[in-house]
Amino acid sequence: MKSIRTKLIVYFSGLILVVCAIFTFVSINALTNAVVTEAEKSLETQAQNSADIISSRNEQNYIYLEGDCFPG
Template structure:
């Protein structure tokens, strides 16, 4: 009798353990799936929120630059480029969000507050799509890229472009270069 009792105890114990393992496996799989789905939903919400913050930051930068572009001393093509560079240099020093700000004519000659303002260098931006977009009246932005300017020491930069209007006619493009990490940092 003792052996039947032991066999039944062992058999039921094995059955209970097997059922426990099956339920445990199903529970773990269900929990893992639920946690993964919740994490994906949360990540998606976070990505949408981050995109809205970045869009908002870019809109603030565009509005700021459009304000600069609307100044008489910037949009008036009769104003000497050296005078414009002095204004833009002061603006860069005062605000601090951009490394440099420049003015381009419609031929793609870019005069930047640092390279032109200090050394007389003119940058040809005719091959840049965002320059051509701004010439048509659109705000535009260069994707983050490693700067080729030796003064930036290989930093990751982004450039904003806004059209300059004089009497409702596009007369040039205002360009501003920022360090990309600053944009992310201030989010």
């Protein structure tokens, strides 16, 4: 590393690698947070849909047990 050209190439290459590593770390964190948030929203929606179905089936069973399904 006697020439200034070689020193500059090494220093700037190192700087570029550090900046790329930082951007990669930030991007991965942002992506992970976005995926987790979407998964949580999807699970909440699925849980609500399942609860609605179960509630509807329970309501049908109650109506049947009360005898409302038979005329007279």
